[in-house]
Amino acid sequence: MTELSEAQRVLVFAPTGRDAPATADLLRRSGIGADVCNGYEDLMAELRAGADVAFVAEEALFGKPLDPLADWIDHQEAWSDLPFVILTSRHDEPRVTAWRQQLVRTLGNVALLERPVQPLTLVSVVRAALRARDRQMQVRSLLGARDQAAAQLEYLVVQRTAQLQQVNAQLRTEMTERARIEENLRHAQKLEALGQLTGGVAHDFNNLLMVITAGLDMMERPQEPARRERTLQGMRHAAQRGAGLTRQLLAFSRSHALRPETVDLSQHLHDMKELLGRSLSGNMQVHVHMAPDLWPVQVDPGELELVLLNLAVNARDAMDGGGVITVRGENVASHNGKDFVSLAVSDTGSGMSDEVKEHVFEPFFTTKDVGKGSGLGLAQVYGFAQQSGGTVEVDSALGRGTTITLLLPRSHNALPGAQAPGLPSGEVVPMHSSGCVLLVEDDSEVAALVEDMLRDLGYQVISASSAAAALGALANERRIDLVFSDIMMPGGTSGIELAREVRVRRPGLPILLTSGFAERSRNDALALNIPVLAKPYGLEELRHAIAQLPIRVG
Numbered sequence: 001m002t003e004l005s006e007a008q009r010v011l012v013f014a015p016t017g018r019d020a021p022a023t024a025d026l027l028r029r030s031g032i033g034a035d036v037c038n039g040y041e042d043l044m045a046e047l048r049a050g051a052d053v054a055f056v057a058e059e060a061l062f063g064k065p066l067d068p069l070a071d072w073i074d075h076q077e078a079w080s081d082l083p084f085v086i087l088t089s090r091h092d093e094p095r096v097t098a099w100r101q102q103l104v105r106t107l108g109n110v111a112l113l114e115r116p117v118q119p120l121t122l123v124s125v126v127r128a129a130l131r132a133r134d135r136q137m138q139v140r141s142l143l144g145a146r147d148q149a150a151a152q153l154e155y156l157v158v159q160r161t162a163q164l165q166q167v168n169a170q171l172r173t174e175m176t177e178r179a180r181i182e183e184n185l186r187h188a189q190k191l192e193a194l195g196q197l198t199g200g201v202a203h204d205f206n207n208l209l210m211v212i213t214a215g216l217d218m219m220e221r222p223q224e225p226a227r228r229e230r231t232l233q234g235m236r237h238a239a240q241r242g243a244g245l246t247r248q249l250l251a252f253s254r255s256h257a258l259r260p261e262t263v264d265l266s267q268h269l270h271d272m273k274e275l276l277g278r279s280l281s282g283n284m285q286v287h288v289h290m291a292p293d294l295w296p297v298q299v300d301p302g303e304l305e306l307v308l309l310n311l312a313v314n315a316r317d318a319m320d321g322g323g324v325i326t327v328r329g330e331n332v333a334s335h336n337g338k339d340f341v342s343l344a345v346s347d348t349g350s351g352m353s354d355e356v357k358e359h360v361f362e363p364f365f366t367t368k369d370v371g372k373g374s375g376l377g378l379a380q381v382y383g384f385a386q387q388s389g390g391t392v393e394v395d396s397a398l399g400r401g402t403t404i405t406l407l408l409p410r411s412h413n414a415l416p417g418a419q420a421p422g423l424p425s426g427e428v429v430p431m432h433s434s435g436c437v438l439l440v441e442d443d444s445e446v447a448a449l450v451e452d453m454l455r456d457l458g459y460q461v462i463s464a465s466s467a468a469a470a471l472g473a474l475a476n477e478r479r480i481d482l483v484f485s486d487i488m489m490p491g492g493t494s495g496i497e498l499a500r501e502v503r504v505r506r507p508g509l510p511i512l513l514t515s516g517f518a519e520r521s522r523n524d525a526l527a528l529n530i531p532v533l534a535k536p537y538g539l540e541e542l543r544h545a546i547a548q549l550p551i552r553v554g
Helices: 019-029 040-049 067-074 094-107 119-219 225-253 265-271 273-279 301-318 354-359 377-387 444-456 467-475 495-505 518-527 539-547
Strands: 009-013 033-036 053-057 084-088 110-114 261-263 284-290 297-299 323-335 338-346 391-396 402-409 436-440 460-464 482-486 511-515 532-534
Touching: 009 019, 009 040, 019 033, 019 053, 019 119, 040 053, 040 067, 053 119, 067 094, 084 094, 084 119, 094 110, 110 119, 119 225, 119 377, 261 301, 265 273, 265 284, 265 301, 265 323, 273 284, 273 301, 297 301, 297 402, 301 323, 301 338, 301 377, 301 402, 377 391, 377 402, 436 444, 436 467, 444 460, 444 482, 444 539, 460 467, 467 482, 467 495, 482 495, 495 511, 495 518, 532 539
Parallel strands: 009 033, 009 053, 053 084, 084 110, 284 323, 436 460, 436 482, 482 511, 511 532
Antiparallel strands: 261 297, 323 338, 338 402, 391 402
16 A cells, blocks of 8 residues: 555555556546555555545455444544445346445445446546545534534633623622611611700600609699699600600611501601601791691601601701791602602702702712711602602702602502500400419519509519529419510520520410510511510500400419
8 A cells, every 4th residue: 555645535445457556546647645455454444544535346345244334434423424436347137236236325425437437537536526525524624613613602601601600799799788888878867867856855855854753752742632633644744755755766776678568647747746846946847738638658657757857857957047847748649650649848948059959869968067967868868769669859949948759659558557555445454353473574673663563453473583583483383374574684585585485385375575675576576476565654554465365364
């Protein structure tokens, strides 16, 4: 076999006479590389090594096992279909014809040349086969380029996916940081609002304490019954005002996502009147005008109070020397396809320029002097309106005051029923009951007072100053008909945790919790189906709360 340097290679397998050398020489003289195969095994080896065309005399395959050749043809690469040129004889016996047909089926891509064959015809057929092989090689190149492009694309996809994962991780971090900053902003804004209230709150609490302290002094002196009753009434009223003020302050201190509920704006503004008055100086007038058929709204009531307080304080600061603040509520039907309630706060102050209005809702933007405002108030108002499903609008001009209008979504739910602190209408609770109450209270003065209240209601009382002491009292098998516990206690175990342990040790034992931070603990208590009595409470509130429990005495 002669080694050639031509790019294309034709295998010549014709073992009879000089067919093989003559054919190879003819192809070489035509510029076609040709190698002569000396046997069937040599042909198979060269096919595996690589060739472009196989020129085979049919008699070279007589009696040879065609299975290896058929197996090689079947296992060619997807792009390859090697051309065969078969030199046939004129024998047309049935047996030869049948074998020749089988050979054509086995080879697949085959051209038949019958002896005698002209040199031009032979070269022409071989060149045609080589052109077909060239096209197959082009297909191989295209497939290789496609595979390379697919690999490159896969690499780019992996790289891009990694980049996207990195960007997503960064985005999640930024979202977490933004949520933290927004929460800090809300908290800072609440602190600013509470700062505005500090002076008025301190003044009012001192007045309330004055009524109670002076009333106690007067109670120690002999008095006629009518005067004594007036003193008691004044003390009760002062205590109720103090409790109401405390509840409003606790609403400002809450730290949670908005919890919208159905709110009656008219009633809410009426309840806030004293709070608004304390945040403003005495030369400010507040006029409230609510439509008589005003729809309820779906908002977080605590955040609504904070927003209204912010708007009132801003209006006060805009009216140096006094003025009128007007709060107006109206129904707005089908605004952008939804029903809203318009709540507008107007002042008679200096107003805003167009430039100020463009930035008025930006955090930390303020026109007040240093130390008099953080620029968080209106940003919080805007955030509240957006989170509530509404919007906020500003109407202002220099010299004619400012109106901030909140559009709050209408609620189609029923207003929650009023929860009077006393007994429900028509319900009668016996003045005296019986049974044993385990009282858990760490404040000794409060505990002594509540003991007297419980004994007045006809109960025996066992007192414990901590959750651990209460569990000890339960452990000695004494009869206890009710556990009445404060939620906030020292020692690391709260009233909520105590209630869980009581449920384990004595299932079915009634439990009543109380706290000055009732709102903070309400969800945990509700999850345990345990009522919470808010401090401060009186004898009738305590009687009613106990009456709702399934106490079994005896």
